[in-house]
Amino acid sequence: MAIDIDIAHVARLARLGLTDEELEGYKSQLADILEHAARVQSLEGDPHPGSAHPLGFDNAFRDDERRPSLDREEVLSQAPEAMDGFFVAPPALETE
Amino acid sequence: MTARWEAVIGIEVHVELATDSKMFCGCAVEFGSEPNTNVCPVCLGLPGALPVPNRKAIEWIMAIGLALNCQVSHKSVFHRKNYFYADLPKNYQISQYDIPVCHDGYLDLPNDGESVRVGIERAHMEEDTGKSTHVGDGGRIHAAKSTLLDFNRSGVPLVEIVSKPDIRTATQARAYAQELRAIVLELGVSDARLEEGSMRFDANVSIRPEGSDVLGTKVEIKNMNSFRSLERAIDYEIQRQIEATGSDSDVIQETRHWDEEAGVTHSMRTKEGSSDYRYFIEPDLVPMIMDETWVATIRNKLPELPAQRRERYLGQGLDESSAGVLSDSPAMLRSLYDETVSLGADTRATANWLTGEVTAWLRKTGTEPADLRLEPVHLQELITIVDEGVVSSSAAKEVLEGILSGEGSARVVAERRDLIQISDSSALAEVIGHVLEEHPDAVASYQEGEQKVVGFLVGQVMRATQGKADPKLANEMLREALGGS
Numbered sequence: 097m098a099i100d101i102d103i104a105h106v107a108r109l110a111r112l113g114l115t116d117e118e119l120e121g122y123k124s125q126l127a128d129i130l131e132h133a134a135r136v137q138s139l140e141g142d143p144h145p146g147s148a149h150p151l152g153f154d155n156a157f158r159d160d161e162r163r164p165s166l167d168r169e170e171v172l173s174q175a176p177e178a179m180d181g182f183f184v185a186p187p188a189l190e191t192e
Numbered sequence: 193m194t195a196r197w198e199a200v201i202g203i204e205v206h207v208e209l210a211t212d213s214k215m216f217c218g219c220a221v222e223f224g225s226e227p228n229t230n231v232c233p234v235c236l237g238l239p240g241a242l243p244v245p246n247r248k249a250i251e252w253i254m255a256i257g258l259a260l261n262c263q264v265s266h267k268s269v270f271h272r273k274n275y276f277y278a279d280l281p282k283n284y285q286i287s288q289y290d291i292p293v294c295h296d297g298y299l300d301l302p303n304d305g306e307s308v309r310v311g312i313e314r315a316h317m318e319e320d321t322g323k324s325t326h327v328g329d330g331g332r333i334h335a336a337k338s339t340l341l342d343f344n345r346s347g348v349p350l351v352e353i354v355s356k357p358d359i360r361t362a363t364q365a366r367a368y369a370q371e372l373r374a375i376v377l378e379l380g381v382s383d384a385r386l387e388e389g390s391m392r393f394d395a396n397v398s399i400r401p402e403g404s405d406v407l408g409t410k411v412e413i414k415n416m417n418s419f420r421s422l423e424r425a426i427d428y429e430i431q432r433q434i435e436a437t438g439s440d441s442d443v444i445q446e447t448r449h450w451d452e453e454a455g456v457t458h459s460m461r462t463k464e465g466s467s468d469y470r471y472f473i474e475p476d477l478v479p480m481i482m483d484e485t486w487v488a489t490i491r492n493k494l495p496e497l498p499a500q501r502r503e504r505y506l507g508q509g510l511d512e513s514s515a516g517v518l519s520d521s522p523a524m525l526r527s528l529y530d531e532t533v534s535l536g537a538d539t540r541a542t543a544n545w546l547t548g549e550v551t552a553w554l555r556k557t558g559t560e561p562a563d564l565r566l567e568p569v570h571l572q573e574l575i576t577i578v579d580e581g582v583v584s585s586s587a588a589k590e591v592l593e594g595i596l597s598g599e600g601s602a603r604v605v606a607e608r609r610d611l612i613q614i615s616d617s618s619a620l621a622e623v624i625g626h627v628l629e630e631h632p633d634a635v636a637s638y639q640e641g642e643q644k645v646v647g648f649l650v651g652q653v654m655r656a657t658q659g660k661a662d663p664k665l666a667n668e669m670l671r672e673a674l675g676g677s
Contacts, residue, residue, distance in 0.1 A: 109274075109468060109470070111276055149269075149473070149475070149477075149478050149479060151478055153478055154267075154478050154479045154480060154481045155478070155479075155480055155481055156244065156245070156477075156478050157244070157245050157246070157247035157250065158218075158244040158245070158246060158247065159246075159247060159248075160211045160212050160213050160246050160247065160248035160249070161212065161213060161218060162212055162213045162218050162219070162220050163213070163217070163218025163219070163232075164218075165219045165220070165229060165230050165231055165232050166231055166232050166233070166236075168226070168228050168229050168231075171228060171231060171236065172228065179340065180227075180340075181226060181227040181228055181229075181342075182227050182228065182325070182340035182341055182342055183228070183340070183341040183342075183343075184338050184339070184340060184341075185278040185324075185338065185339045185340075185341055186278075186338060186339065187326065187328070187337060187338060187339060
């Protein structure tokens with residue numbers, strides 16, 4: 097079955113800069129995956145009722161208790177750029 | 193354009209919960225800490241870190257939902273909301289999608305006479321993002337050279353409350369937001385400080401011809417950080433849409449940013465469709481089951497809510513305005529009201545003293561309500577001696593000051609400070625005799641029919657007694673002495 101994919105849109109959502117050639121390649125690979133999923137979905141009968149989670153349990157909570165945080169210098173040393181205790185990132189708004 | 197328009201408004205409110213620790217990790221929830229000091233692998237989104245939900249946050253969102261007359265879902269799950277932004281280190285926010293913790297409630301707005309019920313679509317649990325500061329030319333977001341990031345706020349429990357589009361005016365929107373704030377404060381689940389961003393509003397605004405039931409093009413407005421700016425922004429946006437409709441610049445679906453200083457909304461970017469967030473079930477978290485026992489436990493712990501309290505005050509004879517003011521007063525003053533009234537004091541007088549003079553005294557002296565030293569029995573006695581005419585109402589304010597400064601009971605203070613009214617007619621008669629002798633002109637005017645000179649003469653009696661005469665009695669006795677009427 098034919099599945100229509102806007103592969104450029106998918107790439108944009110994932111912030112991937114792909115060439116036209118790569119887009120074509122991924123489009124056909126993604127189509128194969130989706131077609132497989134569609135075949136599974138169309139199976140007769142339902143041996144596994146839909147579930148939110150494969151593990152058979154729920155309500156895994158923790159108490160509202162504080163635990164030590166990380167050392168800031170160590171945290172910031174992992175970042176490409178830091179300043180005055182802050183992470184530094186490129187300007188946030190794209191000016192499209 | 194002669195058509196009449198009505199606005200259709202829905203409000204989204206974000207409330208940060210004041211838990212000790214974050215939603216999915218043990219880092220402290222604290223406003224104003226040094227940047228990036230309350231962070232760990234979970235809230236920094238480091239690979240392999242696994243979230244574990246905070247039970248108290250779940251109980252608190254249930255309490256919020258119940259206070260808003262919502263259904264609590266029997267089963268609820270977390271979803272990932274995927275988007276890229278520098279303040280979101282995992283590139284997804286753990287949020288909820290189709291099965292929120294709470295749904296389908298309502299909130300009745302306090303409104304003189306006509307009551308307004310605003311439906312609540314849902315209240316869902318999510319995590320807050322980090323905080324970004326744009327630096328560069330003039331602090332303007334478009335001209336920013338770089339973004340500074342502080343992840344202390346990342347992962348703070350955040351409840352989003354979405355109203356149905358039942359609001360019609362900016363005034364109602366404000367009343368809705370204020371009532372919601374009063375509720376979360378009463379529940380004690382958030383400090384709900386607008387200026388610190390622990391309570392934030394977005395409004396969805398559209399217009400349609402009055403009486404129509406189609407929905408117009410919806411515009412989302414953001415960045416209102418006070419009740420006043422919420423009201424102003426909505427008023428502005430309604431007017432902008434009315435003017436834009438039918439013109440070349442028709443209303444488009446978009447997000448607009450409220451500019452407080454200029455008093456206008458600016459376009460931000462076209463709104464991404466919700467499918468672009470590619471919600472899917474958060475595989476790192478298991479479902480939550482809120483069974484009846486758990487819900488009942490939370491429900492039984494709900495405090496008296498502002499609306500119930502106002503209703504109770506109205507039943508005790510307060511008018512709408514004092515019921516509202518007292519209901520919004522600090523807990524200390526409200527319990528003083530309850531205790532004083534239970535001693536038999538008049539409800540209206542008690543409310544007036546507490547929301548008037550006592551509140552003014554707290555403000556003047558910079559005293560925290562919790563540090564107020566006022567025995568209910570002293571307030572009751574003060575009300576009694578004013579009622580009996582032992583002290584005048586102006587002297588009573590001084591008596592109150594004495595009580596609040598720890599000088600003793602109302603009667604003791606009144607005596608010590610020499611504030612007892614002269615309501616003994618023989619003592620007053622002497623004073624009145626002197627006053628009449630000293631002002632023959634006034635007496636003559638009165639006899640010629642100038643009734644209002646009595647006021648002047650009462651003033652003279654008050655002066656002669658240093659304000660201690662009972663003015664009502666003085667007035668009566670003066671008229672009698674002047675010869676009837």
